[in-house]
Amino acid sequence: MQRIESGNVAAALGVMLAKTQVVAAYPITPQTPLTEKLSELIENGDLAAEYITVESEHSALAVCIGAASAGARAFTATSANGLLYMSEQVHWAAGARLPLVMCVVNRGVGAPWTVWNDHQDSISQRDAGWIQIYVNDHQEIIDTVIKAFRLAEAVSIPVMVCYDGYYLSHTYMPFDVPDEDKVDAFLPAFSYKHTLDPEHPENLNTVTMPFARADRDGVIQPGYMDIRHNLHQELRQALPIFEQIDSDYQAIFGRGGSPILSRYQCDGADYIVVAMGSLSNRIKDIVDELNGEGLKIGVLSVHLYRPFPQEQIIAALRDVKGAIVIEKALSYGNQGALFGDIKAVLYPCAQRPFIHSYIIGLGGREIKKADLYDAIKASCTASETFEDTSRWIGLNR
């Protein structure tokens, strides 16, 4: 069924269709309408879930951790400083291998206080051990929320579905709402292997020695480092599993096919612009214009950011003349986060493109078409050698 709604409502409908059993979330701009919609759906009886009200984001995720430990399908959502306030539990959920799904409605991080969009919030959590997916429009939001539950449950690793505050969360677009019966077939009821049971008490993630040791029954149990290595290995396995889940989804709903990276005009391109989120769609217009002027440029949108798709990035960029990374987050004191990741991936390649980096739109700074056009064109036509660091677009100095 086609509907015209905001991105936040698209996310809420995805959570409803996934038959989520526990929702605990604390409102924060621009995520608030998502939690409001979920409480409305639960109040109306459209979603048979417990909505547990909490006093903070830290508690919101703690409640979801408890719920998932007890075998429930659980969801939360947040933005910016809310995500950072729950950060301790973010790391915990990954180490505890709980298949939660969280929407991060991307917003800049204070100080100074801002409510507007960039990607610094979720990028700052990239090393927490979660799967991170960045989506570009409303249809991708609802589809990805549903797929995220299946992915999280397949690998027992929590998934963040990240989408741009305001650009997607508060704008209205038409999208298809999948049929309930088909979603039920795609995403069966959840059963977690470690379920809390008062009859059979268990210790969950108590202090774990640096070394492997025998448990109560004399069975050798892994130490902390073994458990963390296993998380890393299984995060890497999430790549092919996500591709398979996407292809199952495509077989039922007819949408998908590029869950990890999506390519626009990349075949035969000399230059490729790399971006994440809704910015990728804006860049398509610039690329169309420049292609009309005789350049050969494509857009590569990175959806799956963690685990980082090394092989796919190499295949997409190895043979072009130049890659231009435009992003809304950075590792402060170093360079663009995605830029650094991409350079590292291409380093072992015998033949590799030049890579330029631009930082844009922090804290909602207007992203001007002319600025994008000038930067991309400069990168494709410049005779000078660019510095190996990020240039900032749109500064008002």
Next chain:
Amino acid sequence: MDDVKCIIRTSNSKPGPGDAGRTGSWRVERPVIDHQKCTPAKRQKSSCYLCWLYCPDGVISKELEPKIDLEYCKGCGICAQECPTGAIEMVEESSLIEEEKRSHAKN
């Protein structure tokens, strides 16, 4: 997807002594019970047991002469703090170890 199988390693375990290793080695001060002052020991009646109740590691036994499992006691001192008759004294572990070494050498 059949060829990829997750092992899912976590630190979940069944409750039992030593789940967190031999934590007795963390101890700086050792609780020593004076049975002349300890209520159940003195009266030879099952009573009080506040030390047993408050011990966060569950290493104190509920006997007429309560015993502390030094293999796992971390020496937090809560039992000494809670004991209403002041029967539990926290004694520096190093001095006790020295004493034990000396008596061992004598024997």
